[in-house]
Amino acid sequence: MGGVLFGARRGEAIMRIGIDARLVYYSQAGIGQYILHLIGGLARIDHENEYVLLQSRKDESMILEQPNFRRVSLWTPSHHRLERYSLNVELIRLGLDVLHSPDFIPPHRPHCKSVITIHDLAFLLYPHFLTKESARYYGHIDQAVRWTDHIIAVSQSTKRDVIQHLGVPEDKITVVYEAANPIFQPMDREEARKQVRLRYGVDGPYILFVSTIEPRKNVPTLIRAVWQLIDCYKEDVHLILAGGKGWLYEDAFAMVDSLRLDDRVHFVGRVSSDDLLYLYNAAELLAHPAFYEGFGLPPLEAMACGLPVVVSNVASLPEVVGDAGLLFDPHEVDELTVAMWRVLSDESLRREMREKGLAQAARFSWERAARETLDIYRLVHQS
Numbered sequence: 001m002g003g004v005l006f007g008a009r010r011g012e013a014i015m016r017i018g019i020d021a022r023l024v025y026y027s028q029a030g031i032g033q034y035i036l037h038l039i040g041g042l043a044r045i046d047h048e049n050e051y052v053l054l055q056s057r058k059d060e061s062m063i064l065e066q067p068n069f070r071r072v073s074l075w076t077p078s079h080h081r082l083e084r085y086s087l088n089v090e091l092i093r094l095g096l097d098v099l100h101s102p103d104f105i106p107p108h109r110p111h112c113k114s115v116i117t118i119h120d121l122a123f124l125l126y127p128h129f130l131t132k133e134s135a136r137y138y139g140h141i142d143q144a145v146r147w148t149d150h151i152i153a154v155s156q157s158t159k160r161d162v163i164q165h166l167g168v169p170e171d172k173i174t175v176v177y178e179a180a181n182p183i184f185q186p187m188d189r190e191e192a193r194k195q196v197r198l199r200y201g202v203d204g205p206y207i208l209f210v211s212t213i214e215p216r217k218n219v220p221t222l223i224r225a226v227w228q229l230i231d232c233y234k235e236d237v238h239l240i241l242a243g244g245k246g247w248l249y250e251d252a253f254a255m256v257d258s259l260r261l262d263d264r265v266h267f268v269g270r271v272s273s274d275d276l277l278y279l280y281n282a283a284e285l286l287a288h289p290a291f292y293e294g295f296g297l298p299p300l301e302a303m304a305c306g307l308p309v310v311v312s313n314v315a316s317l318p319e320v321v322g323d324a325g326l327l328f329d330p331h332e333v334d335e336l337t338v339a340m341w342r343v344l345s346d347e348s349l350r351r352e353m354r355e356k357g358l359a360q361a362a363r364f365s366w367e368r369a370a371r372e373t374l375d376i377y378r379l380v381h382q383s
Helices: 031-045 083-092 132-138 142-145 156-164 189-200 219-231 252-260 273-282 295-306 317-321 333-345 347-361 366-382
Strands: 016-020 051-054 069-074 097-100 113-118 150-153 173-175 206-210 237-244 266-267 285-286 307-312 327-328
Touching: 016 031, 031 051, 031 366, 097 366, 113 142, 113 366, 142 156, 150 156, 150 366, 156 173, 189 273, 206 219, 206 273, 206 295, 219 237, 219 252, 219 333, 237 273, 252 266, 273 295, 273 327, 285 295, 285 333, 295 307, 295 317, 295 347, 307 317, 307 333, 327 333, 333 347
Parallel strands: 016 051, 016 097, 051 069, 097 113, 113 150, 150 173, 206 237, 206 285, 237 266, 285 307, 307 327
Antiparallel strands: none
């Protein structure tokens, strides 16, 4: 284990903490963003403990440069079928006191204290929404929750799911909320619209969707609802979908073709944070019709920009948006259509949702998440 040093708190041993950041090389969306922002938050609040950032050997970047942070290159790829065994061999030499696995699959019986983050249990609750490869990988969760010393859940909804479906004692799980990237904040609306016109060629009011296009995100329902807004409610509105293609994305494209919405629906792919700032600030509303979310970062990012949000009434989404958003049943196209029409047609409602959304988003911060996570590292180290 790491040497016993002192200085973090009076009389408290300094920890050598490993954070598995290999996934960042493969994806900077979703969990990749969680890893990056958590590391940034820890760097701002903790200058005493030693952090070892475990990065892919293919990743030549330095996630962070700070005296108490260093990188170690690992040969084992993220999400590899032999990961739980080969990764453990690589980690033995590092002398870690605590290992944090942000994608919740630790190596086979870690040789140190361990913390895992569970973002959601979609692979258990909705296995038909995953590829067979992903389902097989995440199927190790039963062993992971037994071996780890503590579990971070990103919402109360996820905590309840872990207790109910995996039989984990409540005192072994702590909820630590994610937060929006600080870049997301209100900006001049006309400037944002100008940038959207220049970058994406969309001129006029639009509804925004931000996420990977895959079955769990329920995109065909959103497209059908937008068609109803245009055809039945006579709304002059576009739909911009910002997100990469997941698996089985073809249904969404087929829905656009069948409803002849090619000039109204715009698939712009995954976009940078800078572009996303413009998209949030120029939109009329964000629609998030997912069947299930462990947290739901896009609605929080949208609210931080002052954008009204319309979200599914399932899992963690009501918890994240509080009383700032409008909720609907993700199985009911008409409910989604009416919720979006209310926002589009009622200026006073938009104003109220903007104010409530900004207040709700302000309750979440990465500094707070980092402090609460550091407390968990201390807890397991001392146990």
